[in-house]
Amino acid sequence: MSFTSLTATEIARKVKSKEFKAEAIATAYLDRIKALDPKIKAFNEVFTDRALKQARDVDAKIAKGETVGPLAGVPIAIKDNMLIRGEHCTCSSKILEGFVGTYDATVIRKLRAAGAVFLGRTNLDEFAMGSSTENSAFHTTRNPWDVTRIPGGSSGGSAAAVASRMAPLALGSDTGGSIRQPAALCGILGFKPTYGLVSRFGLIAFASSLDQIGPFATTAEDTALLLQVIAGYDDRDSTSVNQPVPDYSAILGKSLKGLRIGLPKEYFITGMDPQVDKAVREAVKVLQSLGATTHEISLPHTDHGLAVYYVLAPSEASSNLSRFDGVRYGRRAKDVKNLLELYEKSRGEGFGPEVKRRIMIGTYALSSGYYDAYYAKAQKVRTLVKKDFDEAFKMVDMIATPTTPSTAFKIGEKSADPMQMYLSDIFTISCNLAGLPGLSLPCGFSSDKLPIGLQLLGRPFEEGTLLSAAHHYEQTQQWNKEAPKVAV
Amino acid sequence: MARLARLALTEEEKDRYTTQLGQILGYVEKLSQLNTENIPPTSHVLPLSNVWREDKLEPSTSESLGSPEDILSNAPDREGPLFKVKKVIE
Numbered sequence: 001m002s003f004t005s006l007t008a009t010e011i012a013r014k015v016k017s018k019e020f021k022a023e024a025i026a027t028a029y030l031d032r033i034k035a036l037d038p039k040i041k042a043f044n045e046v047f048t049d050r051a052l053k054q055a056r057d058v059d060a061k062i063a064k065g066e067t068v069g070p071l072a073g074v075p076i077a078i079k080d081n082m083l084i085r086g087e088h089c090t091c092s093s094k095i096l097e098g099f100v101g102t103y104d105a106t107v108i109r110k111l112r113a114a115g116a117v118f119l120g121r122t123n124l125d126e127f128a129m130g131s132s133t134e135n136s137a138f139h140t141t142r143n144p145w146d147v148t149r150i151p152g153g154s155s156g157g158s159a160a161a162v163a164s165r166m167a168p169l170a171l172g173s174d175t176g177g178s179i180r181q182p183a184a185l186c187g188i189l190g191f192k193p194t195y196g197l198v199s200r201f202g203l204i205a206f207a208s209s210l211d212q213i214g215p216f217a218t219t220a221e222d223t224a225l226l227l228q229v230i231a232g233y234d235d236r237d238s239t240s241v242n243q244p245v246p247d248y249s250a251i252l253g254k255s256l257k258g259l260r261i262g263l264p265k266e267y268f269i270t271g272m273d274p275q276v277d278k279a280v281r282e283a284v285k286v287l288q289s290l291g292a293t294t295h296e297i298s299l300p301h302t303d304h305g306l307a308v309y310y311v312l313a314p315s316e317a318s319s320n321l322s323r324f325d326g327v328r329y330g331r332r333a334k335d336v337k338n339l340l341e342l343y344e345k346s347r348g349e350g351f352g353p354e355v356k357r358r359i360m361i362g363t364y365a366l367s368s369g370y371y372d373a374y375y376a377k378a379q380k381v382r383t384l385v386k387k388d389f390d391e392a393f394k395m396v397d398m399i400a401t402p403t404t405p406s407t408a409f410k411i412g413e414k415s416a417d418p419m420q421m422y423l424s425d426i427f428t429i430s431c432n433l434a435g436l437p438g439l440s441l442p443c444g445f446s447s448d449k450l451p452i453g454l455q456l457l458g459r460p461f462e463e464g465t466l467l468s469a470a471h472h473y474e475q476t477q478q479w480n481k482e483a484p485k486v487a488v
Numbered sequence: 489m490a491r492l493a494r495l496a497l498t499e500e501e502k503d504r505y506t507t508q509l510g511q512i513l514g515y516v517e518k519l520s521q522l523n524t525e526n527i528p529p530t531s532h533v534l535p536l537s538n539v540w541r542e543d544k545l546e547p548s549t550s551e552s553l554g555s556p557e558d559i560l561s562n563a564p565d566r567e568g569p570l571f572k573v574k575k576v577i578e
Binding site for chain 2: 349433
């Protein structure tokens with residue numbers, strides 16, 4: 001047995017019972033990162049010294065008999081768009097060069113209190129805009145199952161870190177699929193919670209009405225463990241919902257008997273990779289054998305969801321990213337004549353192509369002459385997308401779909417054509433528009449050994465239903481137990 | 489658009505983005521196929537509006553959101569406790 005093959009649940013248990021030292025666990029993960037990350041490039045920075053110190057602090061508390069939190073000594077990787085006090089935060093963008101977080105994001109504060117050990121910051125598509133990490137200003141993260149392929153995105157660094165067992169847990173953020181899509185392509189679990197369940201305070205905003213922070217893990221139990229720690233009301237996020245958080249670990253074992261699963265016909269389409277279609281249908285059969293029933297449903301505005309997203313997300317982004325102006329933080333252009341030129345050059349030099357494209361689309365959609373035709377229209381169609389789900393959830397308790405239409409693509413395959421890249425998000429976007437919880441879990445491999453993801457969507461705040469379905473499913477198969485063999 | 493968005497672009501970028509933005513806007517054009525008369529807009533999904541808090545002054549410290557010095561130390565240019573930029577009014 002090696003430390004890096006343990007689950008987070010096992011690590012927390014064994015650290016608390018003094019079977020292992022948190023420091024030994026942290027050392028094992030840091031060693032693995034040192035060996036594998038030059039090949040995978042999941043991390044933007046590894047917090048070696050600080051991680052070891054955090055781990056020793058946990059050990060000291062335990063030695064003194066003090067109470068420690070539910071993640072005592074559990075290492076975790078953090079997507080590089082959440083603030084950690086005293087650490088750099090870049091959003092994988094040149095415009096945030098040199099920026100240091102002046103406070104902890106709420107999720108970070110909660111993780112600290114729970115005893116977690118921060119391993120480092122993980123790579124993403126710049127400002128979380130992308131599906132492959134190829135939009136990172138620093139480097140492209142590799143898929144641990146095939147290093148010539150992308151890990152998915154935007155939280156590709158977090159997904160690749162967990163998939164290659166360089167971290168047992170990671171945090172990502174999901175605006176249109178940025179947790180679920182990389183989880184599917186890397187063969188792990190990734191969970192976007194209901195909008196409002198997890199505080200966004202300290203998450204650098206991309207599209208505020210769609211962004212949610214969520215966990216990556218290798219089991220449903222670990223996913224529940226991490227979600228439990230980060231969920232809950234925060235008065236520093238005005239869209240945080242003030243209601244009690246259920247005990248997810250208690251719901252995990254709940255039987256699937258009588259659970260009604262909807263299969264939306266719009267998500268099983270021609271042109272989809274037949275191996276993905278087959279794996280997802282087989283996973284649904286397993287859920288049936290565990291007591292669930294299946295029903296064909298329709299979400300008629302699925303196709304329009306993508307168009308809604310590519311109006312609303314850039315619009316919100318163009319507004320959110322106006323704060324990066326080279327004045328208070330980040331990169332400032334040199335040799336400018338006046339303040340306007342300082343803004344234009346700092347932004348022109350600091351942002352990469354995808355961010356610029358989206359800022360311009362958003363600026364256009366919000367401009368006075370086009371506001372009604374684009375932004376206001378998209379908001380209305382968003383209502384129709386949400387209504388589709390409201391109707392569906394009158395008939396079913398959960399919806400099952402493929403997470404992505406295909407397995408991981410090759411590095412460079414779609415990077416020249418933004419529209420092609422956008423289409424890879426087709427199955428994950430509606431969930432954000434409707435604010436629903438969405439979980440991706442491994443459900444098979446293609447013939448060339450690339451992971452396939454099953455997406456489960458639930459009613460708002462019914463995270464527990466999805467976690468229990470995933471937990472029962474896991475007991476029957478091996479997909480989530482296999483780790484990629486990364487050649488060092 | 490680049491001007492409105494305060495983005496300085498090179499000539500090569502202008503050409504490339506003009507084509508790409510045209511394609512993307514062409515794609516989202518499909519929204520106009522739908523009849524949305526009498527459909528209310530959704531700005532976000534929660535049944536919440538105007539969440540207020542008490543208007544209470546709290547000091548910004550290293551323990552809360554960062555001390556003024558923490559925040560100023562991120563500035564590309566400063567003078568004492570101020571962010572420094574080029575002259576705004578000629």
